[in-house]
Every structure is written in C-alpha cells, then in structure tokens.
Amino acid sequence: MSQPVPPPNQPQQPYDAQPGGNPFAxxxxxxxxxxxGNPFAxxxxxxxxxxxxxPFAPAPxxxxxxxGLGLLAGVVAAVxxxxxxxxxxxxxxHEIGYAAVGVGFLVGLAAGKVGGxxxxxxxxSAVIALVSVYFGQLLGEAMIAAKELPVTVSELFFxxxxxxxxxxxxxxxxxxxxxxxxxxxxxxxxxKKAAD
Numbered sequence: 001m002s003q004p005v006p007p008p009n010q011p012q013q014p015y016d017a018q019p020g021g022n023p024f025a026x027x028x029x030x031x032x033x034x035x036x037g038n039p040f041a042x043x044x045x046x047x048x049x050x051x052x053x054x055p056f057a058p059a060p061x062x063x064x065x066x067x068g069l070g071l072l073a074g075v076v077a078a079v080x081x082x083x084x085x086x087x088x089x090x091x092x093x094h095e096i097g098y099a100a101v102g103v104g105f106l107v108g109l110a111a112g113k114v115g116g117x118x119x120x121x122x123x124x125s126a127v128i129a130l131v132s133v134y135f136g137q138l139l140g141e142a143m144i145a146a147k148e149l150p151v152t153v154s155e156l157f158f159x160x161x162x163x164x165x166x167x168x169x170x171x172x173x174x175x176x177x178x179x180x181x182x183x184x185x186x187x188x189x190x191x192k193k194a195a196d
Contacts, residue, residue, distance in 0.1 A: 067124075070115015074125050074191075077110035078103070078132035082139065085132075089140025097179050103136060104129035104183030108190025115195070122191040129187035133180050141168050 081103040088099050108125040115121045142156040142164055149156075156164050 065116045065118050067115055067118050067120055070111040070118065070121045070191075071124055071128075073114035074107050074111030074121075074128045074187075078107045078128045081106045082132040082136035085136030086139025086143065089137060090143025093144055095137065095140075095176060095179060097175075097182065100133050100136075100179035100183040101186045103132050104186030105190040107132055108187035108192075109194045111187075112191035112194025115191075117195040121195070122188045125187040125191040126184040129183045130180055133183045137176070138164055138168055141171065 085099050085103050088096055104126075107129045108122065111121050111125040111128070139153070139157065142153045145151075145156055145164070145167065146153045151160070
C-alpha cells in the first residue's frame with residue numbers, strides 16, 4: 001500500500017503551517033521565557049536549575065590516610081587472630097602454616113582498610129603480625145602445657161611467662177621462623193592491597 005504524497009503547495013514542516021512560520025524566529029537564545037532547546041540557558045554556573053543540583057560526574061572519594069586508626073585496627077585484628085591461632089595450636093598440638101599466613105593477612109587487611117595508603121602502614125602491619133604470630137604460638141604452648149600441668153593457661157601466660165618462652169624456644173624449629181616471616185610478608189602485602 002503506498003502512502004499519499006502531499007501536493008507541492010502544502011507545508012512540509014509543522015511550523016510552516018503556523019502564521020509567521022517558526023515560533024522561535026527572531027528571539028535571542030538565553031532570554032528568560034524563551035524555549036531555546038537548552039534547559040540551562042541563562043543559568044549562572046553553580047545555581048540550581050529546573051533539574052536541581054545534579055552533578056555530572058561523581059566526586060572523587062577522599063583519600064584515606066589515617067595511621068593511628070589503621071594501627072589501632074591492626075592491633076585489634078592481631079589480638080583476635082593471635083587468640084584464634086593459639087587456640088588452633090592448643091587444639092591440634094601443631095603449628096599450621098596457613099593459620100600463620102591468615103593471621104598476617106588479617107592484620108594487614110584491617111590496617112590497610114581503615115588506615116588507607118600511608119606507606120608506613122604495611123611496615124607496621126608486618127611488625128604487628130610478627131608479634132601476633134609469636135604470641136599466638138605462646139598461647140598454644142600454654143594451652144598444651146595446661147593440659148599436662150596443674151596450672152591454668154592464664155597462670156602460665158602471666159605468672160610464668162619466662163618458662164613459657166623457654167618452652168617455646170625449645171620447641172621452635174626453622175619452620176616456626178618461616179611461618180613468622182611469611183605472616184609478616186602476608187601482612188605487608190595485605191595492607192598494600194587493602195589500601196587500593
């Protein structure tokens with residue numbers, strides 16, 4: 001079916017049919033009350049328009065750089081992780097390398113997420129992880145010894161810390177120090193990744 005073709009003397013544009021042709025002809029762009037096709041015409045920069053203050057690009061997130069909060073988060077994570085790691089050692093009577101790596105990564109993750117991109121945080125996280133794994137292993141030694149001796153874990157840990165440390169040194173082998181080093185590396189890299 002073919003469409004009818006308008007005769008040549010009929011107007012082709014809808015504005016041509018109006019008296020005077022284009023209703024916007026002769027008007028200056030940007031005048032108030034004049035429809036120019038630009039909803040922001042005549043608006044000063046920074047003023048809300050008819051569409052409100054809608055940003056055209058998202059504002060960048062502020063850079064996190066708080067060493068104090070990052071350090072606090074790392075210490076809290078280290079205490080919790082050391083307790084869990086010590087409980088694992090006390091229950092299994094074995095050092096588990098993956099658990100030591102987990103301790104380090106958890107410390108670094110907490111410090112980096114909270115503290116941000118400060119270059120000091122990965123180094124501090126590594127040191128905190130070393131201490132955390134060490135105390136976790138001491139706690140594990142205390143739990144193992146408390147099962148064999150008539151003393152509690154807290155008595156061993158607080159009243160006989162020197163003896164506990166000597167027992168740890170006697171049980172330590174090269175693999176113990178490898179786990180501690182890997183935990184420190186995991187904390188360092190975890191803090192760097194979490195800050196990105």
